Ligand code: CTP
């Protein structure tokens with residue numbers, strides 16, 4: 001790590017991190033998914049372990065090796081992720097939602113593989129909304145002093161959209177990425193602005209995902225007091 005020795009400022013803290021991207025099944029062989037790699041969430045888990053936290057990492061479809069020192073829980077779909085996050089959040093000091101949660105899921109799951117038929121148009125796929133896990137965690141606050149952190153990738157009006165999303169979700173910090181050419185999904189680097197409830201704005205220059213993770217923990221640590 002570029003920072004050298006780190007302060008063990010998260011000793012005695014339980015942090016819950018979601019990472020990866022949910023997959024919403026259509027039938028036993030197909031799903032609706034997204035391109036989140038999970039690398040930012042894993043960087044958050046590694047850095048939190050290094051700073052002394054007890055870490056619960058809830059991972060969705062990353063295929064990444066378990067970070068040492070973290071308790072890893074697997075969740076495939078948004079509904080499974082919700083259940084795992086709410087359970088782990090009940091005694092958490094910090095909850096960080098780095099996972100890309102599908103906004104919608106197929107209204108129906110076909111228990112057998114969907115087959116095409118000659119001369120027949122494909123049936124449309126009806127979607128329903130998934131619950132907003134971040135808003136739910138932030139609204140519920142299993143502990144009054146719990147810190148809740150969200151992520152957002154935006155293409156336009158990054159700061160204005162981020163500010164509005166922070167308010168709408170009711171979280172304490174929102175890490176806003178501008179989705180662009182260098183910052184493709186799956187890369188090892190990231191560039192972001194961390195927005196804080198109450199007005200703070202911390203730019204994080206383009207660099208390793210660990211550096212962004214450490215900035216998040218610095219801001220969380222300051223808020224934990
Ligand atoms: N999130 C969540 N549950 C959902 C959707 C999103 O917990 N059903 C969380 C993500 O983990 C992320 C944050 O909310 O931390 C922002 O996700 P994003 O997709 O940017 O927000 P949305 O409210 O879904 O807005 P948009 O319409 O821009 O996708």
Ligand code: CA
Pocket residue numbers: 101102103
């Ligand atoms: Ca979304």
